Amino acid sequence: MKRRTFGALAAAALAAGVAVPALAQETLTIGAVAPKTGPLAGGAAVTYWPNVQLWAHDVNARGGLQVGDAQYMVEVIEYDDQTNPGETIKAVQRLVSQDEADIVLPPYSTGLNLAAAPIYNRFGLPMVTATATTDQADQLSQQFPNVFFTLGGAQAIVESTVVAMDALRDEGVIGNKLAMVNVADAFGIELMNQAGPAFEAAGYDIVYETSYPLGTQDLSPVMKGAKAAGPDAFIAWSYPPDTFALTEQAIVEGLEVGAFFTAVGTAFPAYQARFGDDAEGVLGIGGVHADGEAFQEYAARHEEVTGAKPDYWASAMVYSSFQVLEEAIREVGSLDNPAIIEFIKGHAFDTVIGVLDFNENNNNTAFWTVGQWQDGVFKGVASTGREGAVPVLAGPDWN
Amino acid sequence: MDVIVTGLLLGGTYALIAMGLNLQYGMARIMNLANGEMLVAGAFAAFWLYGAGQVSPFLTVVLVAPLAFALNWAIYMVFLGPLVKRAKSRGQLEVDAILTTFGLSFVAVGIMLAVFGGDYFSYSYLSFPVALLGGTYGANRLAAFVAAVAICGALYLWLNRSRPGMSIRAIAVAPDSARLVGIDVGRLAALAFALGGAVTATGGALISTFLTLDASTGVLFTLKALVIVIMGGVGDVRGTVVAALMLGLLETFVASVIDPGLTLAAAYLLFVTILLFRPQGLFGRKTA
Numbered sequence: 001m002k003r004r005t006f007g008a009l010a011a012a013a014l015a016a017g018v019a020v021p022a023l024a025q026e027t028l029t030i031g032a033v034a035p036k037t038g039p040l041a042g043g044a045a046v047t048y049w050p051n052v053q054l055w056a057h058d059v060n061a062r063g064g065l066q067v068g069d070a071q072y073m074v075e076v077i078e079y080d081d082q083t084n085p086g087e088t089i090k091a092v093q094r095l096v097s098q099d100e101a102d103i104v105l106p107p108y109s110t111g112l113n114l115a116a117a118p119i120y121n122r123f124g125l126p127m128v129t130a131t132a133t134t135d136q137a138d139q140l141s142q143q144f145p146n147v148f149f150t151l152g153g154a155q156a157i158v159e160s161t162v163v164a165m166d167a168l169r170d171e172g173v174i175g176n177k178l179a180m181v182n183v184a185d186a187f188g189i190e191l192m193n194q195a196g197p198a199f200e201a202a203g204y205d206i207v208y209e210t211s212y213p214l215g216t217q218d219l220s221p222v223m224k225g226a227k228a229a230g231p232d233a234f235i236a237w238s239y240p241p242d243t244f245a246l247t248e249q250a251i252v253e254g255l256e257v258g259a260f261f262t263a264v265g266t267a268f269p270a271y272q273a274r275f276g277d278d279a280e281g282v283l284g285i286g287g288v289h290a291d292g293e294a295f296q297e298y299a300a301r302h303e304e305v306t307g308a309k310p311d312y313w314a315s316a317m318v319y320s321s322f323q324v325l326e327e328a329i330r331e332v333g334s335l336d337n338p339a340i341i342e343f344i345k346g347h348a349f350d351t352v353i354g355v356l357d358f359n360e361n362n363n364n365t366a367f368w369t370v371g372q373w374q375d376g377v378f379k380g381v382a383s384t385g386r387e388g389a390v391p392v393l394a395g396p397d398w399n
Numbered sequence: 400m401d402v403i404v405t406g407l408l409l410g411g412t413y414a415l416i417a418m419g420l421n422l423q424y425g426m427a428r429i430m431n432l433a434n435g436e437m438l439v440a441g442a443f444a445a446f447w448l449y450g451a452g453q454v455s456p457f458l459t460v461v462l463v464a465p466l467a468f469a470l471n472w473a474i475y476m477v478f479l480g481p482l483v484k485r486a487k488s489r490g491q492l493e494v495d496a497i498l499t500t501f502g503l504s505f506v507a508v509g510i511m512l513a514v515f516g517g518d519y520f521s522y523s524y525l526s527f528p529v530a531l532l533g534g535t536y537g538a539n540r541l542a543a544f545v546a547a548v549a550i551c552g553a554l555y556l557w558l559n560r561s562r563p564g565m566s567i568r569a570i571a572v573a574p575d576s577a578r579l580v581g582i583d584v585g586r587l588a589a590l591a592f593a594l595g596g597a598v599t600a601t602g603g604a605l606i607s608t609f610l611t612l613d614a615s616t617g618v619l620f621t622l623k624a625l626v627i628v629i630m631g632g633v634g635d636v637r638g639t640v641v642a643a644l645m646l647g648l649l650e651t652f653v654a655s656v657i658d659p660g661l662t663l664a665a666a667y668l669l670f671v672t673i674l675l676f677r678p679q680g681l682f683g684r685k686t687a
Contacts, residue, residue: 042613045517212659218409221654244611252528252537
């Protein structure tokens with residue numbers, strides 16, 4: 001009896017599906033997978049998810065996504081990967097095979113993007129990453145020709161940080177003594193390994209150097225140690241919770257440095273909301289052309305639609321990567337993935353971050369590397385070929 | 400000196416994190432894996448009230464504690480009471496409680512994500528330096544330490560001096576015999592569980608003044624609390640306090656003198672060493 005009911009229902013559903021195919025095709029299904037829980041959920045909630053919402057809103061507000069002669073409204077399916085690469089891969093499989101998503105957006109963070117690259121490659125999906133920083137773009141793009149990189153790599157970030165410090169040293173704001181710490185995970189260790197030799201080659205003396213485990217509750221021993229070494233500048237290759245904690249400890253300890261640099265999270269609006277005027281002069285990873293019209297217009301729309309401000313680093317890049325995908329689909333005129341990938345390789349795209357194009361390694365070589373809080377805005381002070389950088393100023397004054 | 404004060408302050412933080420779980424696990428016999436989520440909820444309440452109306456987190460506690468008490472009472476009555484009634488042995492209750500609260504922790508994370516969003520919540524409160532014994536320390540950490548001392552002291556006195564407190568200790572030692580002398584075990588266990596939840600949420604509100612949290616960080620605190628409670632001996636307030644202070648001092652000592660990268664290793668080394676020599680924990684009773 002039960003089975004018959006089910007059969008009848010299924011038949012009815014099938015009939016309905018057959019009867020009105022036009023209705024079913026009026027929307028495109030967009031798949032998005034990123035952390036909503038787990039260690040990277042906080043970052044994804046600032047940088048990734050609001051942009052998915054904003055982009056879908058913008059596309060639908062324009063009347064839909066243009067594919068060939070037809071225009072389709074978009075509908076987003078969101079999956080939480082719990083910051084677990086295994087879950088990211090499962091979710092992509094599910095999006096493609098079960099939900100039959102027409103477009104799958106790239107996941108969030110370096111680790112999850114790299115972990116998911118093979119599965120995107122297997123399904124032949126275009127994958128324009130916006131939250132992965134890697135120096136291995138050339139090898140990766142050979143292995144996975146469908147993957148594109150936009151956010152740069154550790155090497156450029158380190159080089160720019162050295163340049164920013166050099167500028168301050170030339171002005172006499174700081175001397176040669178540097179305290180440098182890192183969070184003990186892949187990101188922090190890679191940057192530390194590159195930054196150590198780079199700063200030494202530039203003539204700096206690293207007077208304090210240490211690492212601390214992810215999730216350390218009390219960073220005051222680190223800051224006390226750094227302060228005791230009497231550095232001219234402080235650099236931390238840190239993640240959001242420790243970026244906040246290190247800054248707070250530095251203020252409490254009254255660390256007197258001419259330059260204070262913390263990495264991921266410095267560009268978040270929450271950083272400025274928490275530290276207010278004390279954030280002024282703090283250097284960090286990222287940056288944008290904050291005075292540029294494109295960014296300001298984007299930021300206003302972001303706040304209006306999602307109720308939150310974008311961060312001053314990867315937020316705009318995430319949105320830009322969606323714009324690349326949208327424009328490629330529009331220009332190709334179909335959802336033919338190999339053709340879309342070919343189109344992305346060979347064209348330049350006008351996005352909120354500026355013009356995006358890719359070299360022979362599918363790598364966008366023009367990106368922001370270092371920013372600084374100036375007048376309540378996190379402005380880009382160094383980049384690899386982006387317009388709008390402002391001069392770097394002397395560091396924070398907490399005393 | 401610097402190391403000792405910093406270590407004690409961190410120990411106070413750990414005591415705040417672990418004390419609630421000690422009440423829930425030690426007294427009410429519920430291994431509550433959703434403990435960290437209660438802490439995050441308390442922290443969020445403080446963040447939200449501070450953001451909305453500049454309400455001091457120390458005032459928020461007055462509101463958070465009764466709310467958390469009521470909520471945990473309800474959780475115990477609806478989800479955990481039936482398990483206690485059904486369980487034939489302590490072992491079975493433990494397994495059932497772990498599975499149930501593990502599930503509840505996912506529900507709690509889901510609700511918090513839906514209500515608060517996944518963003519980090521952090522704010523600046525009392526984050527100015529205070530000079531003390533030749534060093535400078537964050538005022539918020541000092542304040543949290545003072546609160547930890549007050550809460551732990553009050554709990555200790557209550558458990559050892561008051562009638563309900565002693566009854567709770569009785570049900571912790573021998574739930575079956577306690578019933579024979581006219582103690583309402585079910586009601587008191589619920590009371591202990593609810594009180595544990597209130598203490599945890601209070602701790603959350605206090606530590607939110609200096610830690611940056613998001614909706615899914617609860618599990619980290621559950622783990623830390625678990626280590627401290629087991630180390631100190633299940634069901635003993637003194638044990639938790641001593642274990643928390645030891646851990647704080649050790650981590651700060653290792654971070655300051657050896658290397659901050661080794662704090663986790665040192666913490667677990669201490670944990671393993673204590674369990675090797677005193678499997679029942681520092682102040683725990685040998686189980687017959």
